[in-house]
Amino acid sequence: MSLNQNEVSLHLLVLAPLFLLALASWFYPELALFDALPFPLTAYLVLAFVASLALLMRQTDWLYWLAFLTGHYWVVQAGLQQPLTQPDVAALYFFLPLFSVTYLWLLAILPRPPLWTKAGILLLLITLLAPGLLLLLPLAAWTSSWPDYHQLLLPLSQSSPLMWGQLGYITFISCLWLAVLSYRQFKSHTLAQFAVLLALLLFNIGFMQPDMSGWATIAASTTLLLSLAMHMLQLAYIDELTQLPQRRALLAHLNRLGKKSAVTMLDVDHFKKFNDTYGHDVGDQVLRLLGAILAKQPGMTAYRYGGEEFTLVFHHANPKRLQEQLEQVRQQVADYPLVVRQAERPKDTQQGKQQRGQAGKTKTVQITISLGCAIRLKGEKPELLLKRADQALYKAKKKGRNCVVIAS
Numbered sequence: 001m002s003l004n005q006n007e008v009s010l011h012l013l014v015l016a017p018l019f020l021l022a023l024a025s026w027f028y029p030e031l032a033l034f035d036a037l038p039f040p041l042t043a044y045l046v047l048a049f050v051a052s053l054a055l056l057m058r059q060t061d062w063l064y065w066l067a068f069l070t071g072h073y074w075v076v077q078a079g080l081q082q083p084l085t086q087p088d089v090a091a092l093y094f095f096l097p098l099f100s101v102t103y104l105w106l107l108a109i110l111p112r113p114p115l116w117t118k119a120g121i122l123l124l125l126i127t128l129l130a131p132g133l134l135l136l137l138p139l140a141a142w143t144s145s146w147p148d149y150h151q152l153l154l155p156l157s158q159s160s161p162l163m164w165g166q167l168g169y170i171t172f173i174s175c176l177w178l179a180v181l182s183y184r185q186f187k188s189h190t191l192a193q194f195a196v197l198l199a200l201l202l203f204n205i206g207f208m209q210p211d212m213s214g215w216a217t218i219a220a221s222t223t224l225l226l227s228l229a230m231h232m233l234q235l236a237y238i239d240e241l242t243q244l245p246q247r248r249a250l251l252a253h254l255n256r257l258g259k260k261s262a263v264t265m266l267d268v269d270h271f272k273k274f275n276d277t278y279g280h281d282v283g284d285q286v287l288r289l290l291g292a293i294l295a296k297q298p299g300m301t302a303y304r305y306g307g308e309e310f311t312l313v314f315h316h317a318n319p320k321r322l323q324e325q326l327e328q329v330r331q332q333v334a335d336y337p338l339v340v341r342q343a344e345r346p347k348d349t350q351q352g353k354q355q356r357g358q359a360g361k362t363k364t365v366q367i368t369i370s371l372g373c374a375i376r377l378k379g380e381k382p383e384l385l386l387k388r389a390d391q392a393l394y395k396a397k398k399k400g401r402n403c404v405v406i407a408s
C-alpha cells in the first residue's frame with residue numbers, strides 16, 4: 001500500500017531540525033546562537049537524553065545511529081579542532097565524510113541484529129568506535145604522497161578535483177540510499193537515519209563556523225527523537241495489518257465529533273468460512289486489501305475497529321448522501337477482484353514436504369461486506385452512537401448480508 005500525501009508530509013516533519021540548522025547557518029553565520037551553549041557537553045547530553053528515551057521506549061534500533069553520532073562527534077573534537085594546514089587534520093577532514101557516508105549507508109541497508117544479543121552489542125560497540133579508527137590510521141602519510149595533496153585544503157569553489165571527487169562519491173551513495181528508501185517506503189525512522197548523514201554533511205559544509213559539529217549532532221539527535229516519537233505514535237494508533245488507524249484513534253476521533261456526523265460499522269460476510277476455506281493468511285491479505293480500499297474512500301475516515309470489523313466516520317448527517325456513499329463502498333468491495341497469494345494446502349505430509357519453500361499460487365477471490373450506519377442524535381454520547389451503528393449492522397446481517405442499513 002502506498003503512503004498518501006498527508007502521511008508523506010508527516011514523515012518529512014522529522015527533517016525540520018535539519019532545515020532549521022541549515023537556514024540559521026546560511027542566513028545568520030555570525031549569530032551568537034553558535035556560541036551560546038557550552039560545547040561539547042551539550043551535544044553529549046542531548047545524545048544521552050535521546051538514547052535514554054529510546055531505551056525507555058524499548059526502541060533500541062535508534063541506539064545504533066546515536067552511537068555513530070557520538071563516535072563521530074568525539075573524532076571531530078579529538079582530531080579536527082586544529083588548523084586545516086596540518087596534514088593529519090586535512091586528511092581527516094577529507095576521509096571522515098567518505099567513511100561516514102559508507103558506514104551509515106551499510107548500517108541502514110543491511111539487516112541489523114536486535115540490540116540485546118551478542119551480535120547486537122558487538123555491532124553497537126563497532127558503530128561507536130568505528131569513526132575513532134580514523135585517528136589510528138596513518139591518513140596523513142597516505143595523502144602526503146598524493147601529487148595534489150594541497151588541494152585538500154582548497155574550498156570547493158576553487159574546484160579541487162579531490163574535493164569534487166569526495167562530493168561526487170557522497171552524492172552517489174546518498175542517491176543510492178534515497179533509491180533504497182523510496183523502494184522500501186519512506187518512514188519517519190528510515191528518513192531520520194538518512195538525516196543523520198545529512199547532518200554530518202551539513203557539518204562538513206559549515207565546518208568553519210564555531211561549534212558547527214555540536215549543532216549538527218544536536219540537529220541529528222533531534223531528528224532521531226522526532227522519528228522515535230512518530231514511531232511510538234504509529235505503534236499506538238495504527239493497525240499493523242491494515243495500516244489504518246485503530247480503535248484507540250477512533251475513540252479519540254469520536255470524542256471530538258461534531259453535531260452533524262454519522263458512524264458506520266462494517267463487517268466482512270462469512271469471514272469465518274472464508275478463513276476455514278483459504279486459511280488465516282489469505283484472510284489477513286483480504287483484510288489488508290479491504291483496508292486499502294476503505295482508506296481511499298473520499299469524504300469519510302476509515303478505522304479498523306478490531307477483527308474483521310471496520311468503522312467509517314462521516315462529518316455530515318444527510319441520510320440520502322450517506323446511503324449513496326455506503327452503497328458505493330459496498331458495491332466497490334463486492335466487485336473488487338482480490339488477488340491473493342495462496343499456499344496450496346497439501347493433501348498429505350509427503351506432498352507438504354515437496355511443496356515447502358515454493359511460492360504460493362495467486363488466486364482471485366471476492367468478498368462482500370454488510371454495513372450498519374447511525375446518524376448522531378442531538379447530544380448523543382459516542383458510545384451510544386457506536387452501539388446503534390452496531391445494531392444496524394446486525395440488522396444488515398439478518399437482512400441477508402451484502403447490504404446497507406441506516407438506523408432510523
Ligand SMILES: Nc1nc2c(ncn2[C@@H]2O[C@H](COP(=O)(O)OP(=O)(O)OP(=O)(O)O)[C@@H](O)[C@H]2O)c(=O)[nH]1
Pocket residue numbers: 267268269270271272273275279280281282283284287306307308397401
Ligand atoms: N484472518 C483473520 N481472521 C480474523 C481476524 N480477526 C478476526 N478474524 C476471524 O473473523 C471471523 C469472524 O467470524 P464471525 O464473527 O463468526 O463472523 P462471520 O463468519 O464473518 O459471519 P458473519 O459476520 O455473520 O457474516 C473469525 O473466524 C475470526 O477468527 C484477523 O485479523 N485475521
